[in-house]
Amino acid sequence: MLIGPMAVGKSAIGHQLAQQLGAPFVDTDAVIVESHGSIADIFAGRGEHAFREIEARTVARVVEEAAGTSTVISLGGGSVLDSGTQQLLERCIVVYLECDADTVAARIARNSGRPLLAGDGIRRWKALFATRKPVYERLADIVLDVRRGSVPELGRRLEAVLRAYPGGIGTAANDTAANAAIGTSTAADPATEKTRAADTAANTAASNIPAAKQEVEK
Ligand SMILES: Nc1ncnc2c1ncn2[C@@H]1O[C@H](COP(=O)(O)OP(=O)(O)OP(=O)(O)O)[C@@H](O)[C@H]1O
Numbered sequence: 415m416l417i418g419p420m421a422v423g424k425s426a427i428g429h430q431l432a433q434q435l436g437a438p439f440v441d442t443d444a445v446i447v448e449s450h451g452s453i454a455d456i457f458a459g460r461g462e463h464a465f466r467e468i469e470a471r472t473v474a475r476v477v478e479e480a481a482g483t484s485t486v487i488s489l490g491g492g493s494v495l496d497s498g499t500q501q502l503l504e505r506c507i508v509v510y511l512e513c514d515a516d517t518v519a520a521r522i523a524r525n526s527g528r529p530l531l532a533g534d535g536i537r538r539w540k541a542l543f544a545t546r547k548p549v550y551e552r553l554a555d556i557v558l559d560v561r562r563g564s565v566p567e568l569g570r571r572l573e574a575v576l577r578a579y580p581g582g583i584g585t586a587a588n589d590t591a592a593n594a595a596i597g598t599s600t601a602a603d604p605a606t607e608k609t610r611a612a613d614t615a616a617n618t619a620a621s622n623i624p625a626a627k628q629e630v631e632k
Protein backbone atom coordinates (compact mmCIF):
# COMPACT_ATOMS: atom_id res chain seq x y z
CA MET A 415 0.00 0.00 0.00
CA LEU A 416 1.72 3.17 -1.18
CA ILE A 417 0.95 6.49 0.49
CA GLY A 418 2.38 10.00 0.29
CA PRO A 419 1.68 13.47 -1.04
CA MET A 420 0.82 14.39 -4.59
CA ALA A 421 3.35 13.68 -7.35
CA VAL A 422 5.83 11.70 -5.22
CA GLY A 423 5.36 8.68 -7.49
CA LYS A 424 2.75 6.51 -5.78
CA SER A 425 1.15 5.56 -9.09
CA ALA A 426 4.39 5.27 -11.07
CA ILE A 427 6.36 3.30 -8.46
CA GLY A 428 3.33 1.18 -7.56
CA HIS A 429 2.87 0.22 -11.20
CA GLN A 430 6.58 -0.51 -11.53
CA LEU A 431 6.63 -2.68 -8.39
CA ALA A 432 3.60 -4.65 -9.49
CA GLN A 433 5.21 -5.31 -12.88
CA GLN A 434 8.41 -6.54 -11.22
CA LEU A 435 6.44 -8.88 -8.99
CA GLY A 436 3.90 -9.98 -11.58
CA ALA A 437 1.30 -8.83 -9.06
CA PRO A 438 -1.99 -7.03 -9.65
CA PHE A 439 -1.86 -3.25 -9.35
CA VAL A 440 -4.72 -0.99 -8.32
CA ASP A 441 -4.57 2.80 -8.27
CA THR A 442 -7.56 4.07 -6.30
CA ASP A 443 -7.59 7.43 -8.13
CA ALA A 444 -7.87 5.51 -11.41
CA VAL A 445 -10.71 3.39 -10.03
CA ILE A 446 -12.58 6.56 -9.07
CA VAL A 447 -12.04 8.08 -12.51
CA GLU A 448 -13.33 4.92 -14.19
CA SER A 449 -16.63 5.06 -12.35
CA HIS A 450 -17.15 8.77 -11.69
CA GLY A 451 -15.22 10.74 -14.31
CA SER A 452 -12.19 12.96 -13.83
CA ILE A 453 -11.15 14.04 -10.35
CA ALA A 454 -11.13 17.68 -11.47
CA ASP A 455 -14.75 17.34 -12.61
CA ILE A 456 -15.82 15.68 -9.34
CA PHE A 457 -14.24 18.51 -7.34
CA ALA A 458 -15.76 21.16 -9.62
CA GLY A 459 -19.22 19.62 -9.85
CA ARG A 460 -19.76 18.03 -6.44
CA GLY A 461 -17.05 19.47 -4.19
CA GLU A 462 -14.19 17.99 -2.20
CA HIS A 463 -16.46 16.52 0.48
CA ALA A 464 -18.27 14.36 -2.10
CA PHE A 465 -14.91 13.33 -3.56
CA ARG A 466 -13.67 12.23 -0.13
CA GLU A 467 -16.78 10.09 0.40
CA ILE A 468 -16.33 8.41 -2.97
CA GLU A 469 -12.64 7.97 -2.22
CA ALA A 470 -13.22 6.34 1.19
CA ARG A 471 -15.77 3.92 -0.29
CA THR A 472 -13.43 3.10 -3.16
CA VAL A 473 -10.44 2.44 -0.91
CA ALA A 474 -12.57 0.19 1.32
CA ARG A 475 -13.76 -1.83 -1.67
CA VAL A 476 -10.28 -2.14 -3.15
CA VAL A 477 -8.77 -3.29 0.17
CA GLU A 478 -11.60 -5.77 0.66
CA GLU A 479 -11.17 -7.21 -2.83
CA ALA A 480 -7.41 -7.47 -2.38
CA ALA A 481 -7.60 -9.28 0.96
CA GLY A 482 -5.34 -12.32 1.00
CA THR A 483 -3.68 -11.48 -2.30
CA SER A 484 -0.37 -9.91 -3.27
CA THR A 485 -1.90 -6.75 -4.67
CA VAL A 486 0.03 -3.49 -4.92
CA ILE A 487 -2.26 -0.56 -4.15
CA SER A 488 -1.51 3.14 -4.69
CA LEU A 489 -3.72 5.58 -2.82
CA GLY A 490 -4.66 9.17 -3.57
CA GLY A 491 -2.58 11.68 -1.61
CA GLY A 492 -5.36 12.80 0.72
CA SER A 493 -7.14 9.48 1.26
CA VAL A 494 -5.22 8.74 4.47
CA LEU A 495 -6.99 11.58 6.27
CA ASP A 496 -10.15 9.48 6.53
CA SER A 497 -10.35 7.64 9.85
CA GLY A 498 -11.97 4.56 8.30
CA THR A 499 -9.19 4.37 5.75
CA GLN A 500 -6.63 4.72 8.53
CA GLN A 501 -8.16 1.68 10.22
CA LEU A 502 -8.07 -0.32 7.00
CA LEU A 503 -4.39 0.47 6.59
CA GLU A 504 -3.71 -1.45 9.79
CA ARG A 505 -4.18 -4.61 7.71
CA CYS A 506 -1.66 -3.57 5.09
CA ILE A 507 2.05 -3.11 4.69
CA VAL A 508 2.08 0.66 4.32
CA VAL A 509 4.93 2.26 2.38
CA TYR A 510 5.28 6.02 2.74
CA LEU A 511 7.07 7.62 -0.20
CA GLU A 512 9.03 10.42 1.37
CA CYS A 513 9.88 13.37 -0.81
CA ASP A 514 10.38 17.14 -0.77
CA ALA A 515 9.07 20.15 -2.63
CA ASP A 516 12.18 20.56 -4.80
CA THR A 517 11.79 17.03 -6.17
CA VAL A 518 8.13 17.38 -7.09
CA ALA A 519 8.21 21.02 -8.27
CA ALA A 520 8.82 20.26 -11.95
CA ARG A 521 6.24 17.47 -11.94
CA ILE A 522 3.63 19.75 -10.43
CA ALA A 523 4.47 22.54 -12.87
CA ARG A 524 3.75 20.32 -15.87
CA ASN A 525 0.67 18.95 -14.17
CA SER A 526 -2.22 18.14 -14.29
CA GLY A 527 -5.70 17.63 -13.20
CA ARG A 528 -4.92 17.95 -9.50
CA PRO A 529 -7.58 20.39 -8.34
CA LEU A 530 -5.98 21.02 -4.96
CA LEU A 531 -2.85 22.33 -6.70
CA ALA A 532 -4.63 24.86 -8.91
CA GLY A 533 -2.95 28.28 -8.91
CA ASP A 534 0.36 28.38 -7.05
CA GLY A 535 0.83 24.62 -7.10
CA ILE A 536 4.06 24.30 -5.19
CA ARG A 537 2.90 26.63 -2.41
CA ARG A 538 -0.27 24.60 -2.05
CA TRP A 539 1.70 21.33 -2.15
CA LYS A 540 3.91 22.56 0.70
CA ALA A 541 0.93 23.64 2.79
CA LEU A 542 -0.86 20.30 2.34
CA PHE A 543 2.33 18.37 3.02
CA ALA A 544 2.95 20.28 6.25
CA THR A 545 -0.43 19.23 7.65
CA ARG A 546 -0.37 15.67 6.32
CA LYS A 547 3.25 14.70 6.99
CA PRO A 548 2.60 13.54 10.58
CA VAL A 549 -0.24 11.33 9.35
CA TYR A 550 1.89 9.71 6.65
CA GLU A 551 4.67 9.12 9.16
CA ARG A 552 2.34 7.64 11.74
CA LEU A 553 0.75 5.21 9.29
CA ALA A 554 3.99 4.07 7.66
CA ASP A 555 5.55 0.66 8.19
CA ILE A 556 8.27 1.41 5.69
CA VAL A 557 9.58 4.83 4.66
CA LEU A 558 11.10 4.96 1.17
CA ASP A 559 13.10 8.07 0.34
CA VAL A 560 12.17 8.87 -3.27
CA ARG A 561 14.12 12.11 -3.62
CA ARG A 562 16.72 10.35 -5.74
CA GLY A 563 16.45 7.52 -8.23
CA SER A 564 14.44 6.67 -11.31
CA VAL A 565 11.10 4.90 -11.10
CA PRO A 566 12.66 1.50 -12.02
CA GLU A 567 15.45 2.02 -9.47
CA LEU A 568 12.98 2.90 -6.75
CA GLY A 569 10.83 -0.07 -7.70
CA ARG A 570 13.80 -2.39 -7.26
CA ARG A 571 14.73 -0.80 -3.93
CA LEU A 572 11.20 -1.19 -2.67
CA GLU A 573 11.02 -4.80 -3.81
CA ALA A 574 14.21 -5.59 -1.90
CA VAL A 575 12.83 -4.00 1.26
CA LEU A 576 9.52 -5.85 0.94
CA ARG A 577 11.31 -9.17 0.43
CA ALA A 578 13.13 -8.59 3.70
CA TYR A 579 10.06 -7.33 5.54
CA PRO A 580 8.43 -9.86 7.89
CA GLY A 581 5.15 -10.96 6.40
CA GLY A 582 6.11 -9.27 3.15
CA ILE A 583 6.65 -10.92 -0.19
CA GLY A 584 8.33 -14.29 -0.38
CA THR A 585 9.18 -14.43 3.31
CA ALA A 586 8.61 -17.36 5.58
CA ALA A 587 8.99 -15.32 8.73
CA ASN A 588 5.50 -16.02 9.98
CA ASP A 589 2.16 -17.32 8.85
CA THR A 590 1.30 -13.96 7.34
CA ALA A 591 3.58 -15.07 4.55
CA ALA A 592 1.02 -17.70 3.64
CA ASN A 593 -1.05 -14.81 2.42
CA ALA A 594 1.91 -13.33 0.57
CA ALA A 595 0.51 -9.98 1.54
CA ILE A 596 1.94 -6.91 -0.09
CA GLY A 597 -1.21 -4.91 -0.03
CA THR A 598 -3.35 -6.65 2.52
CA SER A 599 -3.65 -9.54 4.87
CA THR A 600 -6.59 -11.67 5.79
CA ALA A 601 -6.26 -11.14 9.51
CA ALA A 602 -9.55 -10.99 11.32
CA ASP A 603 -8.10 -8.40 13.65
CA PRO A 604 -5.98 -5.92 11.72
CA ALA A 605 -4.30 -4.50 14.80
CA THR A 606 -3.21 -7.97 15.89
CA GLU A 607 -1.85 -8.66 12.45
CA LYS A 608 0.38 -5.61 12.43
CA THR A 609 1.63 -6.30 15.93
CA ARG A 610 2.44 -9.87 14.94
CA ALA A 611 4.55 -8.69 12.02
CA ALA A 612 6.37 -6.26 14.27
CA ASP A 613 6.98 -8.92 16.91
CA THR A 614 8.40 -11.23 14.31
CA ALA A 615 10.72 -8.51 13.12
CA ALA A 616 12.02 -8.03 16.60
CA ASN A 617 12.69 -11.75 16.83
CA THR A 618 14.25 -12.19 13.42
CA ALA A 619 17.91 -11.62 14.08
CA ALA A 620 18.92 -12.17 10.48
CA SER A 621 16.51 -9.64 9.09
CA ASN A 622 18.11 -6.61 10.73
CA ILE A 623 14.81 -4.75 10.47
CA PRO A 624 13.55 -2.52 13.27
CA ALA A 625 10.32 -3.77 14.76
CA ALA A 626 7.69 -1.35 13.57
CA LYS A 627 9.16 0.89 10.95
CA GLN A 628 12.00 0.76 8.53
CA GLU A 629 13.59 3.74 6.88
CA VAL A 630 15.19 3.23 3.52
CA GLU A 631 18.10 5.35 2.32
CA LYS A 632 17.24 8.41 4.36
N1 LIG B 1 11.47 8.93 -9.19
C1 LIG B 1 10.95 9.55 -10.25
N2 LIG B 1 11.74 10.04 -11.21
C2 LIG B 1 11.22 10.69 -12.28
N3 LIG B 1 9.91 10.89 -12.48
C3 LIG B 1 9.06 10.42 -11.55
C4 LIG B 1 9.53 9.72 -10.41
N4 LIG B 1 8.46 9.36 -9.66
C5 LIG B 1 7.38 9.81 -10.32
N5 LIG B 1 7.73 10.45 -11.45
C6 LIG B 1 6.84 11.10 -12.41
O1 LIG B 1 6.18 12.15 -11.71
C7 LIG B 1 4.83 12.24 -12.14
C8 LIG B 1 3.92 12.07 -10.91
O2 LIG B 1 4.03 10.73 -10.45
P1 LIG B 1 2.76 9.91 -9.94
O3 LIG B 1 1.58 10.21 -10.80
O4 LIG B 1 3.18 8.50 -9.81
O5 LIG B 1 2.54 10.60 -8.52
P2 LIG B 1 1.44 10.25 -7.43
O6 LIG B 1 2.16 10.19 -6.14
O7 LIG B 1 0.66 9.07 -7.86
O8 LIG B 1 0.53 11.58 -7.44
P3 LIG B 1 -1.05 11.74 -7.08
O9 LIG B 1 -1.16 11.76 -5.59
O10 LIG B 1 -1.42 13.06 -7.65
O11 LIG B 1 -1.77 10.58 -7.69
C9 LIG B 1 4.62 11.16 -13.20
O12 LIG B 1 4.80 11.75 -14.48
C10 LIG B 1 5.73 10.17 -12.90
O13 LIG B 1 6.15 9.45 -14.04
Ligand SMILES: O=C(O)C1=C[C@@H](O)[C@@H](O)[C@H](O)C1
Nearest residue numbers: 420443453490491492528529
Ligand atom coordinates in the same frame (compact mmCIF):
# COMPACT_ATOMS: atom_id res chain seq x y z
O1 LIG C 1 -3.64 14.93 -2.12
C1 LIG C 1 -4.85 14.97 -2.45
O2 LIG C 1 -5.73 15.44 -1.71
C2 LIG C 1 -5.23 14.41 -3.75
C3 LIG C 1 -4.33 13.62 -4.41
C4 LIG C 1 -4.64 12.95 -5.68
O3 LIG C 1 -4.06 11.65 -5.67
C5 LIG C 1 -6.14 12.86 -5.93
O4 LIG C 1 -6.74 11.90 -5.11
C6 LIG C 1 -6.81 14.20 -5.71
O5 LIG C 1 -6.28 15.10 -6.64
C7 LIG C 1 -6.58 14.71 -4.28
Ligand SMILES: [Mg+2]
Nearest residue numbers: 424425443488
Ligand atom coordinates in the same frame (compact mmCIF):
# COMPACT_ATOMS: atom_id res chain seq x y z
MG1 LIG D 1 -1.33 8.73 -8.24
